[in-house]
Amino acid sequence: xxxxxxxxxxxxxxxxxxxxxxxxxxxxxxxxxxxxxxxxxxxxxxxxxxxxxxxxxxxxxxxxxxxxxxxxxxxxxxxxxxxxxxxxxxxxxxxxxxxxxxxxxxxxxxxxxxxxxxxxxxxxxxxxxxxxxxxxxxxxxxxxxxxxxxxxxxxxxxxxxxxxxxxxxxxxxxxxxxxxxxxxxxxxxxxxxxxxxxxxxxxxxxxxxxxxxxxxxxxxxxxxxxxxxxxxxxxxxxxxxxxxxxxxxxxxxxxxxxxxxxxxxxxxxxx
Numbered sequence: 001x002x003x004x005x006x007x008x009x010x011x012x013x014x015x016x017x018x019x020x021x022x023x024x025x026x027x028x029x030x031x032x033x034x035x036x037x038x039x040x041x042x043x044x045x046x047x048x049x050x051x052x053x054x055x056x057x058x059x060x061x062x063x064x065x066x067x068x069x070x071x072x073x074x075x076x077x078x079x080x081x082x083x084x085x086x087x088x089x090x091x092x093x094x095x096x097x098x099x100x101x102x103x104x105x106x107x108x109x110x111x112x113x114x115x116x117x118x119x120x121x122x123x124x125x126x127x128x129x130x131x132x133x134x135x136x137x138x139x140x141x142x143x144x145x146x147x148x149x150x151x152x153x154x155x156x157x158x159x160x161x162x163x164x165x166x167x168x169x170x171x172x173x174x175x176x177x178x179x180x181x182x183x184x185x186x187x188x189x190x191x192x193x194x195x196x197x198x199x200x201x202x203x204x205x206x207x208x209x210x211x212x213x214x215x216x217x218x219x220x221x222x223x224x225x226x227x228x229x230x231x232x233x234x235x236x237x238x239x240x241x242x243x244x245x246x247x248x249x250x251x252x253x254x255x256x257x258x259x260x261x262x263x264x265x266x267x268x269x270x271x
Contacts, residue, residue: 011051016092018158025088025162037082044083045071048091085162110242113249115139116173125263126170132156173263200266203227204258214255217248227265 010020028036028044036044042059045068049057057064075087083091119127119135127135133156140147140155147155163175195203203226205211207219215223221244228240250260 011048018155019161021089021092022158022161024092025085035082035084036088041083042068110246110249112177113246116176117250120173123257123259123263125173125259127176129156129160129164129169129171132159132171195266197262197266200262204261208258214251214257215261216254216256217244220244220247220256220261 010016010024013020016024025036026032028040028047030040046057046059046064049064049067059065072081075091076083077087077090078084115135115138116127119131133152136155136159137147137152140152159171159176163171203223204215207215207223209219221240224240224244247261247264248254248256250256250263
């Protein structure tokens with residue numbers, strides 16, 4: 001928990017670096033759950049207003065509440081009442097917004113999964129920290145951003161500070177996907193339907209009729225529909241098509257193996 005007496009970092013700056021952006025994120029996401037919400041959100045907006053106005057604000061004032069409501073209407077893109085990392089990137093004036101740079105490289109979750117697959121060579125659901133530099137270097141080149149080794153090192157360390165929460169030098173798919181725009185992060189859609197290993201094995205075996213260890217796109221479609229119905233979630237056909245395409249980006253020539261689907265449906269972020 002952040003020290004209440006501690007000054008929030010960097011909000012007064014005209015521009016913040018990638019590293020300073022993470023300082024701000026970690027300060028306000030005090031429980032580390034990946035969102036600025038509830039009291040954290042109120043604290044963030046109060047401190048942001050104070051930094052911008054150069055004077056204190058009263059959270060009990062109805063005007064404060066109205067301004068906060070307008071602020072959320074503008075920046076809370078998925079209307080869930082909390083701020084995610086990609087939404088914070090739209091709020092803060094960054095010197096060189098590496099999050100937006102990331103989006104220019106992977107504008108859809110399908111592109112993200114295809115890029116991930118190139119680096120997660122052993123299909124473990126993680127990329128090693130030493131592979132991260134190559135991932136970011138590709139990102140910057142495709143976004144036509146000039147960078148030097150020092151800047152690349154800063155971005156690499158920033159990403160590690162964001163996602164390598166247990167310090168093991170590995171980055172998980174679901175954590176890195178938080179860089180995607182909220183609307184594109186299909187992994188968020190499965191937050192409420194995570195399966196245990198036993199549940200996943202049972203459902204995969206059911207759809208892998210011939211027992212060859214993989215399923216195809218049609219079988220994945222049926223599996224996802226079944227999963228949604230069992231969890232009493234409405235199936236939006238347009239969204240389902242998008243989720244299916246994103247997941248199939250992990251496949252090998254149209255063959256989606258057990259381990260690859262398990263990354264999406266089974267593994268929880270490390271916290």
